Amino acid sequence: MKHMKLKRVLSAVVAVALMAALAVVPGSAATASSFTDISDPATAINADVLRLMGVVNGVGGNRFNPSGTLTRAEFCTMVVNFMGRGDEVPLHATRTIFTDVTSEHWALGYVNLAASIRLGEGEETFGLIGGVGDGRFAPDDKITMAQAVTILLRVLTYSSKQLGAVWPQSYMNLAQSIGLTDGVSAGTYDNITRAQAAQLFTNALRCKTGSGSVYYRELGDKNPKENVVLLAVGVVSEDGTDNGAIRTSDGTYLPRATGAQPSALQGRRGALVLNDRNEILTFVPDDSTSITITLSGDAQPTYVKAGSTQYTISSSTKVYTADKAEGDTYLNVYSTLKSGTQLTLFSERGKVVAIYASGATSASTDAVVVMGSPSVAMFHQLTGGATNFTIQKNRRTISLSDIQPYDVVTYDAMTNTLVVSDLRLACIYEDASPSAKAPEKIHILGHDFEVLESAWDTIGQFSLGSNVSLLLTADGKVAGMAKPTAQTRSNAMGIVTSGTAAKMFLPNGGTIELTGSKSDLSKLTDNLVTLSSGARDRLNASRMTSGSVTGDFQVSAMKLGNYDVANGVRIFEQVGSAVAAVDLSALDGTIPAKDIDAYHRDSSGQVDYIVLKAVTGDAYTYGILREGEQTGGGDMPYTNRTVTVENHGGKGSTFITGYAFKDGGFGGVVKGYGELDGLPKAASVIELTELKNVSASDIFISQGVPYINANGKTYRVADDVECYKQATKDWFKQESGADRLAACKAFSSSFTIYVDPIGEKVRIIVAK
Template sequence: MKRRITTFLLAVCMTVSLLAVPAGAASGATVTFSDIGDRSTAMAVESLRLLGVLDGYGDGTFRPGTVLNRAQFCKMAVYAMNGSSELSRYRTVTIFPDVKPSHWAAAYINMAAKGKDIISGYADGRFHPDRTVTVGQAVTILMRMLGYKDEDIGGIWPDSYMAEAATVGLTEGVSTNGSAGLTRAQAARLFLNLLRTPTKEGGTTFASTLGQTVQGVLLSSDTEGGEGRLRLSTGTYTLTEGKASNGMLNGMKGTLIVDSKSGRALTFVPEDLGSSKTVVLASAKATEMTDTSGNTYTVKSDTQVFQNGEASSWGEAYTWLNAGTSVTLYLDAAGNVDYVFVGGGGNATSAVIVYEKGSTAGFASLAGGATGYTIYKNGVRASSGDMRKYDVATYSAVTNSIRVSDTRITGYYEDCSPNPSEPSKITVLGHEFNVLPSAMQTVSKFRPGDQITLLLTEDNQVAGAVEATGTTASGNAIGIAEVSSGSATVNLLCGIQVKGSVKLSASDVERLNGQLVRVSSSKKDGLSLTRLTGGVSGDLDVENGKLGSRELAENVIIFQNDGSGLTAISLSQITEAKVPSSQITYAGTDWADRVKVIVLNSVTGSGYIFGRAHYTANYDEEGNRVGNAQLSVEYGEGKTTATFETGYVVRNGDIVGITIVTAGNTQRIGSLIYPDELRNVPNAAWSGKGAVTVNGRTYTVPASLPCYNRETREWVTLTEARAYADSATLYVHQGVVRFLEVG
């Protein structure tokens, strides 16, 4: 027999807790809760808090495990329907004898029962507002809000409603025990699911019934003039009065709900994506990225990328992403990269500067009372003992982590806006930096024309400023230089680009272009560049992760000089077990004396073109060689480099590797090497097409290996070469076979 379905709604009558108020905020203050450790729950709570459906207690807690009563859930449902403006007409109505007009929830209960027809009382005619609301009762009410009626469901209550709710996705992440009491955390998840769920009529989600909807990625949250704002990839929207986001939803793709009458944003509903992962970038290519742990992620060229508030595609953005950049990958349910968010998870709005080694003073207040946060320094898991003077800490609500940066920029104070006493922007090294409100006190001590050291957050905002000399906060900005005789652009490893004029000779341009440099400035619009060489000495032990006696940092950044400049590689791409110190041009350390940056000569060979030399020397009438020779390299059927003048001496037919350097509109040979020659390697030494073992050592074989038949003077495939002869001559470099000859 079908049980009578009892439906009802309840809500929260609580004091709003305004915590972690950023500078400049008035009524629009951000709120975080100290007792929510689960990120999914925290995101649900934040989305529903902005909508006004729920809130926390005056002591800064949310109390996620507290069970709700009927009256409380009723109030929640009314706000979820955006029905608060209609409450006045239901305040003096008496529908249930135990809910008189004097009851605090009378208007909500009456409106839900009479105005929205989504609840009814018990068999005794009463509502019993103080009784615990069960999961089954709550689900029934929300299904009614979606347009379902008893005749649509049928079966035994509440099982029938629970089953249908599961089918449409309403109960995802919530207990399936319909008779259990509903907790505050479960209510948050249910209401977030409600906003995402299509109504019974289909075609639109419940969110679209509350106002206009805008799809996009939430890039940042801030306050302006005391009012909270949400900046989407599609535009910037002001929140309802008195509301401001805590940043928990930054970086998420989802739906913004805009009130049709006021034009203000009601809330942001994040999509239920598979997962997210924040990594430190080692290298980026057209179809993939590699993190500093050697993990590779396939990224389609049209995958969306969001950086510095701008949207682009991976195909457009990847060449601008520097090694060492913090990148958040948002993965879909299948584990594929859905979109990329550059940065640790939202723009910082406040920061704490560390003034004593090992100190975490101010971190707890920075997190707004949130507990269980993780500390990361320069993208790597850290502890309090890793903190150093002038480090800068910010809080990411997206990942519940304290993000610590030790990036410092030293240079000439060029300009500011609006004025030196209250600067919101400051220009140093030709780059305009955003100044956090909390940094104005220290930055205002300086004036244009001064030498200054800026202390930067992880997202390159100014958290403070100190004297450029006489402190321990000297600049540490390094990056890859692009130079000419009169100007330079440096892509810093911290993720920003600086520009300025330089005065360089032709030899200096050749020495610095494409190389790792330290940058500073002593005059307006000018840059000073110093190429980084030396540093830590010793061989690089790839297998054991050491350089000399020092450990490699977890996020070590490795560059190889392929003759035309520096290319970022991961440790896993180095085929040699050890790289001798003679191949290391620079190695620098981090705060813990671990090796953080390494510059190598080419160790993967990827920058070289290997092939057969075509060489012509010039001679005078007496047979003396004069001037430069001409050299080109043939490396496949119809594949030959341009012919270059060169001072190198080679023989026609020699197997060589060359790099090609581009300077302006001209090209030249950067370097030339002879790969190691292994003669008479039998076919039996091969382990399939990908590897060959000679004298106990196994060499990697690339799929694009150039193969040449000397007798027929033809380019052939590897299969054809093996069929033609029982043995071959291999030319190897850095553990990889680069060229093969038979005949």
């Protein structure tokens, strides 16, 4: 390239308390342990897995003491709770089995229960624990690695035959082979720390048992839910009666262990184990690692990009959103993942195995319309009490103070994100169903807008026929209705598609088709415009304009002069009356101010639209240029030159042109303004540069994008590249440019390429 049922605000006292208790932190910040003295991430996860199970609850003061050692009695207590048999302890606290574990010892019930448990089947049964001889248990002695491993192997129901005859060597060998001792560096006879014990227990959940099943799959209802993401802790339960629930991608549940808030597990993916009361028994993190990225450029069929880093995605990889917790394949949804969308990628062994998309792409079901200064308390009911959420506006992370009055805020539980929309459409309240005061749908400008219940209070203030401003969510639902004022004036943007219709852009990257039979927008067809309506069934459009551009567009820094550019910025190239969308990832370096026609800023001051002049060449239609004539004039005859473009789609529109070009040559045409005797005028006609002697080895893929080396230079292949068979004088007819390129390469190994003089992309490939 060259160059408002509005959410009721809580009482002041509650609001102050909540603001003191909650904090909004960036989504990239690591989630801290629920124990205050754990800094190691692995230990934090292990300790919180056990806390969720009720196996540990710390040593007081919300401390875990990870470097402290464990006694045999303490480890025995952990084992009983790990097996889910803590409720049986009182039944075993009235007798003495070991002479040194009497009624005066705090662990009497636990030790007696553990000594009474028999495991295995048939004749091959065995006890969970034994003493140290002489009828003693030595409850206050420190437990060693070998002793801890032996007990856990018995929990896993390994028989004496499977364990081997030589203790502790054969036991340790088996433990290593099944992964029980992974990540634990203690020697066989070393006393283990509490952190090492937590690692052993967490490993045991994933280990195979003596019968060959995985231990955690034998717990609870024995039907664990796999590939679940733990989203938030300390949220309101679904029935609204408890503030200690845990939200997951599968639903919201209460933990079996009272008060468990395993914050270190937030954002982790794994297996969710429930009991028959639908309570969480445990959560077993899988081996995946995760990274949260923001897309720079729209997602492509085989990859996504964040900055200069590209991530290859399989077409079958599952993509999850708040409204599709069951997931869909990447192939089906990649086109909805627009530039600026936040994704969390889960990887195993270097491969992306799951994707969780932010709320900018998902459907909203409830909303808050901000009135006055925003506060954390304002969103408490919306989030269910979840904290540490991120805030995104136009797919760019913002702070709480950046939210403006009349902004609409929805919540994506999947990614714990507040999604802010400032989209407003000034219009006439035309029709509603089933009623005008509490509608489920509002019919305006040919579109049925879905209405959230949170909008009913404000909608009830207006009657049909009123001039209103619709306050819309990022996915185009009505969250509120307001009287048009300077603060609520229409800021809807779109592109005119015909004399009576336009597509309105949504913050989530989608569009809504608006129509007005009484409209006359023909002179603005294909133009980028602001949209509104001042009369029933009449769509108004004004071409987008801006003040002078005072600075360059620094693509990597996402800066236009001194203004921040939103991650979800929509970029267009306009030549004449033709407008082409430009993917952010197709740009690099710096776009000079002289090549920028206009820009638009949202209510937070971010640049959300940029219109370029002829920078990329993408606004042109490319193919074989055919010269023709238009005659007319009657008594004063005239003849005008015409140009028609032929490509894989056949013959395109014919344009009046004064530009000189080679008839039958390869080139491009872009539509201009106006007509002459029914034919549109061409704004520009360009001829392409021919480069011969290109071989198949000169064509290569880099970061998912095709390039061609020719004459000592590297050219990017246009996404919509046309391919032509020289021998048969016919076009490759595949639907997409990528498919046409693949067919062209399969057909021949020798090519001539044609490059445009504007963006210097390969527009046409001729197979010899």
